[in-house]
Amino acid sequence: MVKVSGEALMGPDAFGLHPPTVTRIAADLADARALGVELAVVVGGGNIFRGVQGAAKGLDRATADQLGMLATVMNALALEAAIEAAGTPARTMSAVAMPTVCEPYSRQKALSHLAKGRVVLLAGGTGNPFFTTDTGGALRAAELGCGALLKATNVDGVYSSDPKADPAAVRYERLTHSEAIDRQLGVMDAAAFALARESRMPIIVFSIQEPGAVTAVLRGEGRATLVTA
Numbered sequence: 001m002v003k004v005s006g007e008a009l010m011g012p013d014a015f016g017l018h019p020p021t022v023t024r025i026a027a028d029l030a031d032a033r034a035l036g037v038e039l040a041v042v043v044g045g046g047n048i049f050r051g052v053q054g055a056a057k058g059l060d061r062a063t064a065d066q067l068g069m070l071a072t073v074m075n076a077l078a079l080e081a082a083i084e085a086a087g088t089p090a091r092t093m094s095a096v097a098m099p100t101v102c103e104p105y106s107r108q109k110a111l112s113h114l115a116k117g118r119v120v121l122l123a124g125g126t127g128n129p130f131f132t133t134d135t136g137g138a139l140r141a142a143e144l145g146c147g148a149l150l151k152a153t154n155v156d157g158v159y160s161s162d163p164k165a166d167p168a169a170v171r172y173e174r175l176t177h178s179e180a181i182d183r184q185l186g187v188m189d190a191a192a193f194a195l196a197r198e199s200r201m202p203i204i205v206f207s208i209q210e211p212g213a214v215t216a217v218l219r220g221e222g223r224a225t226l227v228t229a
Helices: 006-010 019-034 051-056 061-085 107-115 133-143 177-182 190-198 213-218
Strands: 002-004 040-043 090-094 119-123 149-153 174-176 203-207 224-228
Touching: 002 006, 002 019, 002 133, 006 019, 006 061, 019 061, 019 119, 019 213, 040 061, 040 133, 051 061, 061 090, 061 119, 090 107, 107 119, 133 149, 133 190, 149 213, 174 177, 177 190, 177 224, 203 213
Parallel strands: 002 040, 002 149, 040 119, 090 119, 149 203, 174 224
Antiparallel strands: 203 224
C-alpha cells in the first residue's frame, strides 16, 4: 500500500495538480507494479481541500471532511488516467459512493483488481468524517492484507520535529509504532500508527520528490525511516 499525499501532487505549485509531477509519480507507480507486486494506493486531498483547515475557517467539521473526501477522488482519477497513460491498468474505487464517476469500494472487488494486475487507487478516505487519509491508508492496508504501508511524503523519513522549521531536527532510521505515538511524531496521526501497530503493519516513510522513489523503497534502497512493531 502506498499512501500519496495530496501535497505531493502539487509539485512546485501552491495549489491543485501539477501535470508533470502527476505524470512522474504515476510512472513511478507503474514501474513499481512492473516489479511484480500487487499495488494499492491511497491518495490524500490536501492540495485541493483539507477538512481540518476548512473547519478552522468556520465550516462544520463533518462537512469540511466530506469536501476533503471529494478532493481525494479528483486526485485519484488524475493519477488513474496518468497510470493508464504509462501503460499500466488502474482502477479508482471510492469509499464515498459515486458510481457514475468510479467504482464504490469493496474489499472483494479491490482484491480482484489487484489479482488481475491493476493498480487500485483508493479514494474517499474511510468514507467517514474525523478520520485522516493516513488512517484510511492503514485501514485499507490491513483489510487487503498488504505487506507494508509506504508513506510517500515531501521529506525523506521521520524527524523529531518539522525539519523545514527546525534545523536541529533529528532524523530516525528505525522506530516502533509505540515510539512514534509516544513521541507524538507528526508524520502520521496517532490513529494510523495505532492501527498499524495492531495489525503489525510495517510503515516505511520516504520522500516521493525524486523519480523512482517508490521502486527504490521496494528494492530496499533509498533513504527512508522504517516503523515496525
